[in-house]
Amino acid sequence: MTSTIAEKLKFSVDSAPADGLAMARLLADGDRESRLRFAIEDMTIDLTRQKVTDDHLHLLLQYADDKQVMEKCHAMLDGETVNPSEQRPALHAHLRDPSQPMAQASVDAMAGHIDQLMEMGITDVVSIGIGGSDLGPAMAVAALSPYHQGPDIHFVSNLDPAHIGDCLAGLNPATTAVLVISKSFSTMETMANMHMAKRWFADHEQNASDRMLAITSMPDKAMDAGFDKDMILRFDAAIGGRYSIWSVVGFGLMLAIGPSGFRAMLAGGHAVDEHILSVPNHQNAPLNMALMRYWNTTMLGHTTESLCPYDQRLARFSAWVQQLEMESNGKSVNAMGEPVDGHTAPIVFGEPGSNAQHSYFQHLHQSPIITPITFMAPLRPLMADANMAADLVADHHDALVIQMLAQADTLALGSQIEGNHAQDNHVQGKKDATFRGGRPSSLITWLQVSPYTLGRLFALFEYVTTMSGSLWGLNSFDQPGIELGKKRARTYQDIYNMDGESKNMGTSSRHIFKQLQDLRSGPQIKS
Numbered sequence: 001m002t003s004t005i006a007e008k009l010k011f012s013v014d015s016a017p018a019d020g021l022a023m024a025r026l027l028a029d030g031d032r033e034s035r036l037r038f039a040i041e042d043m044t045i046d047l048t049r050q051k052v053t054d055d056h057l058h059l060l061l062q063y064a065d066d067k068q069v070m071e072k073c074h075a076m077l078d079g080e081t082v083n084p085s086e087q088r089p090a091l092h093a094h095l096r097d098p099s100q101p102m103a104q105a106s107v108d109a110m111a112g113h114i115d116q117l118m119e120m121g122i123t124d125v126v127s128i129g130i131g132g133s134d135l136g137p138a139m140a141v142a143a144l145s146p147y148h149q150g151p152d153i154h155f156v157s158n159l160d161p162a163h164i165g166d167c168l169a170g171l172n173p174a175t176t177a178v179l180v181i182s183k184s185f186s187t188m189e190t191m192a193n194m195h196m197a198k199r200w201f202a203d204h205e206q207n208a209s210d211r212m213l214a215i216t217s218m219p220d221k222a223m224d225a226g227f228d229k230d231m232i233l234r235f236d237a238a239i240g241g242r243y244s245i246w247s248v249v250g251f252g253l254m255l256a257i258g259p260s261g262f263r264a265m266l267a268g269g270h271a272v273d274e275h276i277l278s279v280p281n282h283q284n285a286p287l288n289m290a291l292m293r294y295w296n297t298t299m300l301g302h303t304t305e306s307l308c309p310y311d312q313r314l315a316r317f318s319a320w321v322q323q324l325e326m327e328s329n330g331k332s333v334n335a336m337g338e339p340v341d342g343h344t345a346p347i348v349f350g351e352p353g354s355n356a357q358h359s360y361f362q363h364l365h366q367s368p369i370i371t372p373i374t375f376m377a378p379l380r381p382l383m384a385d386a387n388m389a390a391d392l393v394a395d396h397h398d399a400l401v402i403q404m405l406a407q408a409d410t411l412a413l414g415s416q417i418e419g420n421h422a423q424d425n426h427v428q429g430k431k432d433a434t435f436r437g438g439r440p441s442s443l444i445t446w447l448q449v450s451p452y453t454l455g456r457l458f459a460l461f462e463y464v465t466t467m468s469g470s471l472w473g474l475n476s477f478d479q480p481g482i483e484l485g486k487k488r489a490r491t492y493q494d495i496y497n498m499d500g501e502s503k504n505m506g507t508s509s510r511h512i513f514k515q516l517q518d519l520r521s522g523p524q525i526k527s
Contacts, residue, residue, distance in 0.1 A: 005059060006063065009056070009060070009063065009295075009299055012059060013299055013300060015055070015056075016051045016052070016053070016300065017438055018436075019414065019416075019437055019438040020413040020414030020415065020435070020436060020437025021416050021437075023049070023051075023416075024413055024416050026048075027412070033046075035057065035282070036050065036057070038284070039285070040271065040272060040285055040460070042446050042447045043444065043446040043460075044443075044444070046445075047289070047442050049409075049412040049440060049441045050296075050372075050440045050441075051295075051440045057291075060294070061282060063291075063294075064281060064290075064291060064467075065281070067471050068470070069287060069471060070281060070284075070287070072466075073276060073463070073467065074277075076089070076093065077093055077276070077277070079091060079094065082477065083238075085475055089238045090239075090240060090477045092240065092247070092462070093270075093459075095239070095246035096246050096266040096455070097270055098266075098267075102236065106235070106248055107259060107266075109248060110248055110254050111254070113233065118150075120211065121175055122175055122176065123151050123172070123175040124152045124153075124154060124171050124172070124175060124177075125153050125176070125252060125255055126154045126156055126164075126167060126178045127154065127155050127178075127181060128157075128180050128193045129155075129157060129179075129181035129215075129249075130157040130189045130190055131242065131323060132242035132243070132323065133182060133183070133187075133244070133249055134155055134181070135242075135319055136242070136244065136245035136320055137181075137251075137252045137253050139314070139316035139317055140245060140253045141153050141155070141252060142313055142316060143311075143313045143449060144257050144261070144450075144454060146383070147256075147258075148257060149256075149258050150256050150257070150258060151255060153256050154167050155252075156193055159188070159193070161196065164193045164196050164197065168200050173201055174206060176211065177213070178194075178197045178211065178212045179212075179215055179251060180197075180215065181215040181216070181251075182215075183216060183235075183241050184216070184218055185221035185222050188486070188490075191225075194225070197212065198212070198226075209228060212231065213227075213231050213232070214227040215234075215248050216233075217234060217236060217237040219232045219234050234248070240477050242323050242324050242328065243324075243477075245458055246266060246269060261451040262451065264451040264452045264455070265451040265454060265455035268450075268454065268457075268458075269455040269456065270455075271452075271455075272286070272456055286460055286463035286464045289460075289464045290463070290465075290467035290468040290471060292440070292442065293305070293468045294468055294471040294472070296346070296440060297342075297343045297344070297345070298342040298344070299342075302346070302372050302440075303343050303346055304346055304347045304371045304372075305347070305373070305374070306318075306348075306350050306356070306360075306364065306373040307321050307322075308350050308352065308353045308374070309350070309352050309376040310353040310376065310377035310400050311377060311378055312352050314449070315351070317350075317376070318349065318350025318351070321350075321461050322350075324462065324465050325345050325461075325464075325468070326345050326348055328465050328466070328469060328474075329344050329345035329465060329469045329472060329476055330344065331345075331472075331474050335473060335475040340472055340473065344474065353375070353377075353400070357403065357407060361407065364411060365410065365411060365439070366435070370439055370440075372440045372441065373408075373411065373439075374441065374442045374443075375404050375407070375408055375442070375444070376443075376445075377401050378445070378447065378448050379445055379446070379447055380447055380448040381393050381394065381396070381448075401445075408441045408443055410437070411440075411441050412438070412439065414435035414438065415435040415437070416437055444457075444460075492505070496513070499517065
């Protein structure tokens with residue numbers, strides 16, 4: 001049955017709206033919004049500008065049924081094993097469910113350590129991690145800056161010593177604490193930066209053991225690295241790194257916005273869980289977003305996807321989604337180890353609007369490569385400085401949202417816009433084919449950024465990723481492809497440490513490797 005639906009979807013590709021005229025006809029259907037506009041409380045997900053007809057949507061929903069997308073989703077929420085390669089459940093949603101004991105235990109553990117740090121007079125906290133141990137917390141801390149009530153939080157991820165060096169240069173070691181976040185507590189970049197932080201404390205005659213906390217699913221490894229058990233926050237191994245913002249990995253965020261703010265974020269995520277459990281498939285917002293991703297990528301061959309939040313504080317949201325989607329679903333074999341038919345995860349990239357309009361939107365509008373885009377915007381501005389002119393703030397924000405709407409409609413309709421006033425001077429007199437339109441986009445709006453609404457966005461995109469993975473038959477909770485590069489890096493590092501020969505490397509790598517060895521053994525360059 002599944003193959004039959006998939007074949008019907010492939011055969012239906014030619015009937016997808018190809019230009020602005022076809023999109024205009026679809027958008028003129030007064031009932032289209034009822035079928036392609038979804039709501040989770042005050043959050044609206046508008047998919048009306050996607051290149052789907054009612055027939056396509058009907059087939060896609062059938063395909064979701066055949067692939068048992070919702071059954072797999074419910075299995076995850078029930079704590080069943082959904083990560084077959086590691087024989088684990090995926091328990092991140094349990095951390096935002098107030099009925100789950102692990103949720104309360106996690107929040108209580110973090111709150112207790114906050115009190116401890118505050119009693120020490122800590123004014124700055126450096127959070128060391130990479131990937132899922134960095135992207136979510138760093139993005140959330142920036143997004144919720146008006147809600148900050150605790151110490152300043154600084155994030156260090158890169159192995160480049162300039163990252164941690166520049167961070168520590170402006171801090172007072174007597175009033176600084178460090179978080180070391182690593183699920184395995186063996187991540188090379190994080191361990192290297194941890195040692196740099198320890199040396200920094202020692203060089204300034206500060207006791208590192210009093211002001212460094214380990215956050216990991218491997219507490220024994222943290223103790224082997226010198227951490228006292230009372231300075232370790234543990235999370236379950238069934239919490240994947242890129243799904244871990246809800247766990248003690250979010251400790252830096254709780255430090256910034258306080259325990260009540262963190263609980264509000266958890267509640268926002270849980271609201272999406274409740275949406276999943278309570279609405280039929282045709283009204284399910286993340287399921288229909290996942291279906292559009294599958295349709296655009298696998299069926300229409302649009303292998304890139306842009307994410308543009310029209311909110312400066314959400315500048316790093318696209319980077320978080322990039323890791324979430326590309327590390328979860330960037331695979332060419334399914335969960336059974338069989339080759340996947342067609343494209344899987346799109347290449348995700350983005351910048352905040354309206355900066356992106358002056359960066360790569362020319363490509364979005366006219367390139368032969370079509371890139372679906374997701375626009376996001378709060379409808380009400382949130383200012384950290386209450387003394388700013390309220391009327392100007394409102395004008396700026398409304399103009400920002402209007403820019404977003406204009407871009408979405410122009411991508412969809414091209415030059416097929418009613419009224420000559422909509423024709424730009426550069427467009428007048430040229431053929432309509434110059435701006436053909438027919439370029440798909442989604443629009444997500446909500447009232448205002450808050451811990452609660454940010455939690456909803458986190459959970460929404462988590463579900464889009466895992467549901468897309470189910471449509472492709474993937475395991476969205478492992479990442480085996482990353483390990484080979486890490487293994488080779490360890491081999492190279494061992495050769496370097498022992499001053500060994502690099503004969504097993506390629507010519508180019510061998511040349512640079514030898515340069516490193518020569519520079520290390522020669523006279524040191526002083527800055």
